[in-house]
Amino acid sequence: MSKRALITGITGQDGSYLAEFLLGKGYEVFGLVRRTSTINFSRIEHIQDQVTLIPGDMLDQTSLQTALAQCQPDEIYNLAAQSFVQTSWGQPVFTGDVTALGVTRLLDAIRHVDPTIRFYQASSSEMFGKVREVPQRETTPFYPRSPYGVAKVYGHWITINYRESYNLHATSGILFNHESPRRGMEFVTRKVTHTAARIKLGMAKELRLGNLDSQRDWGFAGDYVEAMWLMLQQESPDDYVVATGETHRVEELVQVAFDHVGLDWHDYVVQDPRFMRPAEVDLLVGDPSKAGEQLGWEPRVTFGELVRMMVESDLKLLHDSNCD
Numbered sequence: 001m002s003k004r005a006l007i008t009g010i011t012g013q014d015g016s017y018l019a020e021f022l023l024g025k026g027y028e029v030f031g032l033v034r035r036t037s038t039i040n041f042s043r044i045e046h047i048q049d050q051v052t053l054i055p056g057d058m059l060d061q062t063s064l065q066t067a068l069a070q071c072q073p074d075e076i077y078n079l080a081a082q083s084f085v086q087t088s089w090g091q092p093v094f095t096g097d098v099t100a101l102g103v104t105r106l107l108d109a110i111r112h113v114d115p116t117i118r119f120y121q122a123s124s125s126e127m128f129g130k131v132r133e134v135p136q137r138e139t140t141p142f143y144p145r146s147p148y149g150v151a152k153v154y155g156h157w158i159t160i161n162y163r164e165s166y167n168l169h170a171t172s173g174i175l176f177n178h179e180s181p182r183r184g185m186e187f188v189t190r191k192v193t194h195t196a197a198r199i200k201l202g203m204a205k206e207l208r209l210g211n212l213d214s215q216r217d218w219g220f221a222g223d224y225v226e227a228m229w230l231m232l233q234q235e236s237p238d239d240y241v242v243a244t245g246e247t248h249r250v251e252e253l254v255q256v257a258f259d260h261v262g263l264d265w266h267d268y269v270v271q272d273p274r275f276m277r278p279a280e281v282d283l284l285v286g287d288p289s290k291a292g293e294q295l296g297w298e299p300r301v302t303f304g305e306l307v308r309m310m311v312e313s314d315l316k317l318l319h320d321s322n323c324d
Helices: 013-024 061-071 085-090 092-113 147-166 188-200 221-232 250-260 289-295 303-323
Strands: 004-008 028-033 052-055 075-078 118-124 170-175 207-209 239-242 269-271
Touching: 004 013, 004 061, 013 028, 013 221, 028 061, 052 061, 061 092, 075 092, 075 221, 085 092, 085 147, 092 118, 092 147, 118 147, 118 221, 147 170, 170 221, 188 207, 188 250, 188 303, 207 250, 221 239, 221 289, 239 289, 250 303
Parallel strands: 004 028, 004 075, 028 052, 075 118, 118 170, 170 239, 207 269
Antiparallel strands: none
């Protein structure tokens, strides 16, 4: 019998890569989707006939219990969240309801339907916020600097609480920034690569950004979903930082993207106060040594390769859309 996995947030960047990965491992893959008229299946349309989509909502525990009873998964990967930091300032209550309390609803559904289900919680480097040490590891204290970061801290600790209270195989992956050509346009990496491609093609004249000095640990989402899977194959649940161990400034991201299309970024980039966060996170860099030692995981795609991959994808996307 093949294993069965349920992915919440399957239509997102990570969900699509994870679904591909699990299908390659011979899993039967289910995806939880809300009943709305605006679901975007573009990231999974190439595998949509290989996965089973079932209705459910992170705001409604009854629907989650029904979904679990319906698909009877061996593993659940909770990737569903209001995951854009900037939006969490404008929608703090909604962010908390989905990104924090949604985890509780799902864990409680597992407890009632089948406590043997293995659970993965997508924790975030944004939990570290105003960092207490560099690099950040599993034992680093949290100091979140946004409603999103605060909600993720709740989700992280409730996962630990249910693991210790109900003996669930519940694991948190503290993933640092991970990007890909499937990243949403609202994220700075995709905003940079897509706009650089548009400027190269004569479709735009400037790129407006916030803080160019912010430093992040950026990796490739396709690498990171393997770490998620490896965590749930361990005999005992635990928490792991998943990162590259390298940090890069937003300015470096911009330079690599514009260099790839043969342009000088100084001629096109404008700093705009509208894109500054109320409370900035200045430096995030993870220590993935535990994941390396215990999971045998390491990132494969370098920062430069990642940015150039995204620029090339955006150039092709824009070229193809113009030809249609």
